[in-house]
Amino acid sequence: MILKTQIRAGTYFDSVVLMHLQRSLAGLPGVDDAGVVMATPANQELLAEFELLSDEGKAAGADDMLIVVRAETEQAAAQAIAQVDDLLKKRRSNVATEFRPHSLDGATKQLPQAEFVLISVPGRYAAGVAEQALELGKHVFLYSDNVEIADEIRLKEKGRAMGRLVMGPDCGTAILNGVGLGFANRVRRGDIGVVAASGTGLQAVTAGIHNLGGGVSQAFGTGGRDLKTDVGGTTALMALNVLARDDGTKVIVLVSKPPAAAVAARLLGAAQAMGKPVVVQFIGYPPPGRQVGNLHFAASLHEAAETALALAGNAEGAKVTEPRQGYLRGLFSGGTLAYEMMLGVQATLAPLYSNTPISADQKLDDVFTSKGHTIIDLGEDDFTQGRLHPMMDNDLRLRRLKEELEDPETGLILLDVVLGEGAHPDPASELAPAIAAGHKQRKDVEFVALVVGTDEDPQGLDKQVEQLESAGARIFRTTAGAVEYASRRLARPPEMMGTAVELGAFQRPLAAINVGLESFYESLKGQGAEAVHVDWRPPAGGNEKLMGILARLKTTANG
Amino acid sequence: MILKTQIRAGTYFDSVVLMHLQRSLAGLPGVDDAGVVMATPANQELLAEFELLSDEGKAAGADDMLIVVRAETEQAAAQAIAQVDDLLKKRRSNVATEFRPHSLDGATKQLPQAEFVLISVPGRYAAGVAEQALELGKHVFLYSDNVEIADEIRLKEKGRAMGRLVMGPDCGTAILNGVGLGFANRVRRGDIGVVAASGTGLQAVTAGIHNLGGGVSQAFGTGGRDLKTDVGGTTALMALNVLARDDGTKVIVLVSKPPAAAVAARLLGAAQAMGKPVVVQFIGYPPPGRQVGNLHFAASLHEAAETALALAGNAEGAKVTEPRQGYLRGLFSGGTLAYEMMLGVQATLAPLYSNTPISADQKLDDVFTSKGHTIIDLGEDDFTQGRLHPMMDNDLRLRRLKEELEDPETGLILLDVVLGEGAHPDPASELAPAIAAGHKQRKDVEFVALVVGTDEDPQGLDKQVEQLESAGARIFRTTAGAVEYASRRLARPPEMMGTAVELGAFQRPLAAINVGLESFYESLKGQGAEAVHVDWRPPAGGNEKLMGILARLKTTANG
Numbered sequence A, B: 001m002i003l004k005t006q007i008r009a010g011t012y013f014d015s016v017v018l019m020h021l022q023r024s025l026a027g028l029p030g031v032d033d034a035g036v037v038m039a040t041p042a043n044q045e046l047l048a049e050f051e052l053l054s055d056e057g058k059a060a061g062a063d064d065m066l067i068v069v070r071a072e073t074e075q076a077a078a079q080a081i082a083q084v085d086d087l088l089k090k091r092r093s094n095v096a097t098e099f100r101p102h103s104l105d106g107a108t109k110q111l112p113q114a115e116f117v118l119i120s121v122p123g124r125y126a127a128g129v130a131e132q133a134l135e136l137g138k139h140v141f142l143y144s145d146n147v148e149i150a151d152e153i154r155l156k157e158k159g160r161a162m163g164r165l166v167m168g169p170d171c172g173t174a175i176l177n178g179v180g181l182g183f184a185n186r187v188r189r190g191d192i193g194v195v196a197a198s199g200t201g202l203q204a205v206t207a208g209i210h211n212l213g214g215g216v217s218q219a220f221g222t223g224g225r226d227l228k229t230d231v232g233g234t235t236a237l238m239a240l241n242v243l244a245r246d247d248g249t250k251v252i253v254l255v256s257k258p259p260a261a262a263v264a265a266r267l268l269g270a271a272q273a274m275g276k277p278v279v280v281q282f283i284g285y286p287p288p289g290r291q292v293g294n295l296h297f298a299a300s301l302h303e304a305a306e307t308a309l310a311l312a313g314n315a316e317g318a319k320v321t322e323p324r325q326g327y328l329r330g331l332f333s334g335g336t337l338a339y340e341m342m343l344g345v346q347a348t349l350a351p352l353y354s355n356t357p358i359s360a361d362q363k364l365d366d367v368f369t370s371k372g373h374t375i376i377d378l379g380e381d382d383f384t385q386g387r388l389h390p391m392m393d394n395d396l397r398l399r400r401l402k403e404e405l406e407d408p409e410t411g412l413i414l415l416d417v418v419l420g421e422g423a424h425p426d427p428a429s430e431l432a433p434a435i436a437a438g439h440k441q442r443k444d445v446e447f448v449a450l451v452v453g454t455d456e457d458p459q460g461l462d463k464q465v466e467q468l469e470s471a472g473a474r475i476f477r478t479t480a481g482a483v484e485y486a487s488r489r490l491a492r493p494p495e496m497m498g499t500a501v502e503l504g505a506f507q508r509p510l511a512a513i514n515v516g517l518e519s520f521y522e523s524l525k526g527q528g529a530e531a532v533h534v535d536w537r538p539p540a541g542g543n544e545k546l547m548g549i550l551a552r553l554k555t556t557a558n559g
Helices: A015-026 A041-049 A074-082 A084-094 A104-110 A123-135 A149-162 A199-211 A234-245 A261-274 A301-312 A335-345 A395-406 A427-441 A461-470 A479-490 A518-526 A544-558 B015-026 B041-049 B074-082 B084-094 B104-110 B123-135 B149-162 B199-211 B234-245 B261-274 B301-312 B335-345 B395-406 B427-441 B461-470 B479-490 B518-526 B544-558
Strands: A002-008 A031-038 A065-071 A116-119 A139-142 A173-176 A179-182 A189-196 A216-221 A251-256 A278-282 A295-297 A327-332 A352-354 A373-377 A410-418 A446-452 A473-476 A511-515 A530-534 B002-008 B031-038 B065-071 B116-119 B139-142 B173-176 B179-182 B189-196 B216-221 B251-256 B278-282 B295-297 B327-332 B352-354 B373-377 B410-418 B446-452 B473-476 B511-515 B530-534
Touching: A002 A074, A015 A031, A015 A065, A015 A084, A015 B395, A031 A041, A031 A074, A041 A065, A065 A074, A104 A123, A104 A511, A104 A530, A116 A123, A116 A179, A116 A518, A123 A139, A123 A149, A139 A149, A149 A234, A173 A199, A179 A518, A189 A199, A189 A234, A189 A301, A199 A216, A199 A251, A199 A301, A199 B335, A199 B410, A199 B446, A216 A234, A234 A251, A234 A261, A251 A261, A251 A301, A261 A278, A261 A295, A278 A301, A301 B479, A327 A335, A327 A395, A327 A479, A335 A352, A335 A373, A335 A410, A335 A446, A335 A479, A335 B199, A395 A410, A395 A427, A395 B015, A410 A427, A410 A479, A410 B199, A427 A446, A427 A461, A446 A461, A446 A479, A446 B199, A461 A473, A473 A479, A479 B301, A511 A518, A518 A530, B002 B074, B015 B031, B015 B065, B015 B084, B031 B041, B031 B074, B041 B065, B065 B074, B104 B123, B104 B511, B104 B530, B116 B123, B116 B179, B116 B518, B123 B139, B123 B149, B139 B149, B149 B234, B173 B199, B179 B518, B189 B199, B189 B234, B189 B301, B199 B216, B199 B251, B199 B301, B216 B234, B234 B251, B234 B261, B251 B261, B251 B301, B261 B278, B261 B295, B278 B301, B327 B335, B327 B395, B327 B479, B335 B352, B335 B373, B335 B410, B335 B446, B335 B479, B395 B410, B395 B427, B410 B427, B410 B479, B427 B446, B427 B461, B446 B461, B446 B479, B461 B473, B473 B479, B511 B518, B518 B530
Parallel strands: A116 A139, A116 A511, A189 A216, A189 A251, A251 A278, A278 A295, A327 A373, A327 A410, A352 A373, A410 A446, A446 A473, A511 A530, B116 B139, B116 B511, B189 B216, B189 B251, B251 B278, B278 B295, B327 B373, B327 B410, B352 B373, B410 B446, B446 B473, B511 B530
Antiparallel strands: A002 A065, A031 A065, A173 A179, A173 A216, B002 B065, B031 B065, B173 B179, B173 B216
């Protein structure tokens, strides 16, 4: 076998052109395999994997087009390479010859009503194009990947200040005003809105909604990094806010791979405050339960679609309570109850601390001193070595309760009361007086008791509940109930700074400018949307990396 | 305020006695607060927290009883301390005077039909007592905490070889033959069995079952560490096996705080092979979906109870397919679909690897080479920098598919096919021939396609499905379906070595020996069980730590 390599330095074609050329070459007589790529390190590695990388090929750079043919004979390889120009010309003549602007400015003049710009140019140029689009006042759909996170943060902050959405980078899909952007299934319009930090997540959910007979109002992609700590969910929060205000949206579905815990809490806090039912599927993120107020947690993407449909058929405003000040202080005797409670409230309450934390950053420095929202398992070794378990002996709990009452930041004190064999014969007789005294001492603190027991338990379930209730505690019999109550009372929605997105852009027929992959333009036109394709090329001449840096410096200086 | 301390070197009382003494002292006139504890470092820290630790108290050791009184005057403090002996004597005279053996041997002679031993002595003595109980052929309920993990592993291995359960250490609760051990709610008997690595988890579920009108056959605690990697779920697996064979158990509930991934896979593999419906609530462990075959994943402890009841009312044998050989190889274009699939199969398939792993130990060393069960997201940056996305270009997938067919360990190849705008205009036209060729090449490899799309998608959903099906692929439209199929075909139950637990112990009235907290003995008697209480004291004389080590050496030498 013969390996023949040709490098065209500084020559750019988009990936569709390269793919077609590679296929054509691989199909030529005597050719065993072929590779046609921009010679990025990743592409070189792939070529090597398929034994298509020569030493010559290794020397090429990211701005060079690299053509490799593996053939049975030297002659077959040479003949294949010789056809490259003809094949490129043939493809070129197939492409429509309508007038195409060479810049965003030009495209804007050609289609002034365009409010969206789709960008799928190579990653290192994408931030610059997106910046330009924002400066022209457009919403941005940024398909490109390999965009630096610093650029993402900067673009999203800029968009937030202006009330413009930056969907992406690495945003594969959206359905806006009934038109699919990037990869999108064709679905009927309806009353379910979607916000997704995951491309096929959005596709699976919207396709599911359609297949089950429902429809989609708007579906926003945010890009996979939006829910990471550094970005903080900016686009997801803005998109949620649009759907909350949109009269055409009855139910919202929120989809993501596991988000950062603090970002999850911000988003769910915002979702909770909206009142509309929100179906959440943070795939692989431990759900706090099936339902917390207006938040419904699905177990799969398909179930998210099913749940949204069920809720849309039966939507009613959720009760939104005015949240109170202060932090949760949970003093538990049952370790698993503490854990389940923590799992439940961590969805909306932050910061949360514990002596038995779920994640390492929730670890309490000093188990004897609460801070923020705190849940303490008093049955842990810290407290039980050589002492009775708190289910038998309330001493430590009563002492801790007094300390929490001294803390002005305490807003709600939660105690579990676990009845049954082996436990204290009458725990309420000790806890209720302490709760009653606490009420007197601090009118601004609520007391909640989570009572686990049966009507056959020796303590007498009803008698226990009665004592606790008359002392002023609110009683729950399942963790889910206590979670929902604490979350509703103590969660505070994040402040939405910046400018609200103007809803008009989502009420007019979609018009968009496409920069990058031509197939996305064709898809827009095929769906009946107004669109203009920019005939984009990498900034001309010499060192393109330097050009990129210069462009970024320029926009930063302006910004 | 005056702080007065008394140390009684080498004096042991159990925690109940100490608690009562402390309360009595704190209630005496002029006394502000009191502490009576065995002077372990943890207890000293607690005393310090409540300003009850003097320099004198700091000097006491773990085998010393430490008495501290804080009073308004020197005189009040002195008078309180002076009453200690009287208070102890008073309590002693309240205790029943029936004959009590001083050793397990003696207790066994007194109640030969006892098949269970409850142990709640201080942690450093507990392993020795448990070892003795096993040697006498008893099942062990080990309430004590602060037992070293090496001891736990050794005891459980010994128990497994003998067909004896070691529930614990740190096992708070069990309900065996209708009798609650340790902390347990009183619940009616019924057809739901429970295995729980969490104390209040077991209580919440069994109380929930009772409160909803159902009943419990057997409920086994395993101790919180049983599902950690080092222990490997020995007790949980043995208990599951008992419930699988028990005709009185229709549905099983399996509860734990988040287990180690590999242990979870072992347990779920075993549960899957049993055929009976199993409700799983690994609190905070990302569930693979709502249902995978006979495994039902609950979103809360209470929901676990609800689901078990629903299934018990409608129990039918699940289909148990003969598993096939080989590993799963998932070649995905959709990142989120890959992630959801991974999350689903990781519940039962191990080891699992990926270029986009859920946990760090699943990271594939070389993204170009599969090993074990592998799921690859070909839309990741590794593969897409400067190339078209695999939803548009099947080149890389087809190359990878060929490689998987070369691997003799490949058993099932899974491809996602995502239709819609922007995607390849006819993906099945390229994938189906490759599948058909693969079928010819490897009769022992199955092909599964996960198709995401709608009837309005430009590719024609039916036409795509048809092509893939005629090529020999099994089609699923949701990840859940693909997960269930792959899991059912490829999961292998762990081998159960050791001796099976004899079922008779769970069909006779409960008889038990109690060593440690007297209140547990009283609880057994109160429930009508036959029981003997051992009047246990720390091994007499001198250095008790040394005694413990000697005892352990002795049993190890014998074992």
